Amino acid sequence: MTTQTSNDMYRPTKIFFYSSLIWLVVGMLYGLILSLKFIWPNFLVWGPLQVYLQFGRIRPVHTNMLLFGWLTMANIGALFYVIPKLCRNQLAFPKMAVSLAYIWNFVIVAGSIALTLGYTTTTEYGEWPLWLDVVVVLGIITLAFICFTTIAQRNEKQLYVSLWYFMGSLIWLPGLYIIGNLPYKLLSGVPQFLIFWFYGHNVIGLWFTTVGVGLIYYLLPYLSKNPLYSHRLSLIGFWTIATFYVWNGPHHLQNGPIPMWLMKAGIIPSVLLIIPVWAVLANVFGTMKGKWHVVAHNTPLKFLVSGSIFYLITCLQGPFQSLQGPSSIVKFTDWVPGHAHLPVFGAFSYVAFAMMYYVLPKITYQNIYSEKLMETHFWMSTIGLLLFTFSTWTAGVFEGFAWIEGAQYGLRFVEMLIAMQPFFWIRAVGGVLMFVAQIFFIINLYKTIRLSKKTQNTNESTA
Known part of the structure; x- marks a missing residue:
């Protein structure tokens, strides 16, 4: 009876985690189809379904499913586990949290159907129709209400830095x-x-980044067995993100039809974002001092440290791309999807992988099924991501210079596309590796959950 009660505490986390895994594999399948269309444009173009399987409809399904299905649901599941642990109490309104999980899954299904049928607002990462946006906002408010109530009822007086990041995310x-x-x-x-x-x-900087960094600060001391290097440094990172990140939108319209002062205003805070990034990395490296040898044998820690490094690379690329010169070359090229995959998959999905590998044994009372599958998941994901990003970055630079020289239209544009085919093939191979890696990830977690249920049934039958 005690075990059953303990399991019920984690039900919201379980539902969000398990649901996120479904959206991870389905969303990445859509991404794999997109990468194949670069080398085989007529892939899946047959019969009446070709309208629904065209690139323009598949792409927003892919991005929204991974952003709001996979990573957001993984983050919410993590919040429902971590916040009570840091507050030394139980999650407030657990039944409401479970209902939120079912509603969120409905939103992902309805949004994907709407986009497949061609109902879209054309807003990047916000293509869902208006009525669904209303449901999402109500869901976010419910999430914030549950989390803030849990924090308000805490038994731990001190607010650990992760809670600052979580509260900021839920306010923004x-x-x-x-x-x-x-x-x-x-x-x-x-x-x-x-x-x-x-x-x-x-939506990347004030949701995925802030929750992801908060999870890094929670997991790193546990996995490295070292205390956090500097609480003050982590708060400096938090307040500089809160101050500078919100002003970065205009750099996406660099060299576009906006006033020059606004272009400059988008560059300055982009460069200043180096401050919170270095604060996070200094804390990570300081915490890992004397424990780097552990990384070789601890796959969740390997994911966490690698995710931190990918976060660093992302935020070095960002200020570089915000400058007018580099932006005039890489804008609208394949460089952009390569850069976009680095934070979403490389940085914060890696944090989510580490979180699931750490949390699942604790909420199922069962060790991870296979260490080898964990290692395979890490290396295939990393090799696939590096192939994907370096091929798109290289192709983007070539495309940018070719367009400057006049290859943006006519026969020269077609010749340039033909010349890019090797990079598209490498991109597709990288996508296949990333997809297969997640299959291993899900099989490993599924086997772990099954073993947990068998153990629980055995204990109940012998009790």
């Missing part, structure tokens, strides 16, 4: 989502695109 996300999604019909032209990119950039 509702306003960010409302600004980016609800008033799009009220604006047009340049103001509309400024709003779009305020949302498109900050």
Whole structure:
């Protein structure tokens, strides 16, 4: 009876984690189809289904499914586990949290169907129709209510730094989502695109980044068996993210139809983001001092440290791309999807992988099924990501210089596309490796869950 009660405590976390795994594999399958269309444009173009399987409809399904199905649900499951641990109490309103999981799954299904049928707002990362946006906002408010109530009822007086990051994320996300999604019909032209990119950039920076960094600060001391290097440094990182990140949207419209002062205003905070990034990395490396040898034998720690390094690379690329010169070359090229995959998959999905590998044994009372599958998951994901990113970055630079020289239209454009085929093949191979790696990940977790249920049934039958 005691075990059953303990299991019930973690039910919201389990439902969010298990649901996120479904969206991970389905979303990446859509991404794999997209990469194959670069080398085989007529792939899946047959019969009446070709309308629904065209690139323009598959792509937003892929991005929304992974952003809001996989990574957001993984983050919410992590919040429902970590916040009570840091507060030394139980999650407030667990039944409401379970209901939120079912509603969120409904949103992902309904949004994917709507996009497949061609109903879209065309907003980057916010293509879902208006009525679904209302449901999402209500869901986010419910999430914030549950988490803040849990924190308010805490038995631990001190607020660990992860809670600062989580609370900031939950304060920023509702306003960010409302600004980016609800008033799009009220604006047009340049103001509309400024709003779009305020949302498109900050949904990464003020949700995935802040939750991800908070999870790094929670997991790293446990996995490395070292105390956090500097609580003060982590708060400096938090407040500089809160101060500078929100102003980065205009750099996505660099060299575009916006005032020059606004272009400059987008560059300065982009460069200043190096401050919170270095704060995070200094803390990570300081915490790992004397424990680097553990990384070789601890796969969750390997994911966490690698995710931190990918986060560093992402935030070094960002200021570089915000400058007018580099932006004039790489903008609209294949460099952009390569850069976009680095934070979402390389940085914060790696943190989510580490979180699941750490949390699942604790909530199922069962060790991970296979260490070898964990290692395979890590290396295939990393090799696939590096192939994907370096091929897209290289192709993007070639494309940018070719367009500057006049290959942006006509026969020269076709010749350039033919010349890019080797890079598209490498991109597809990288995508296949990333996809297969997640199959191993899900098999490993599924076997772990099955073993847990068998053990529980055996204990109940012998009791």
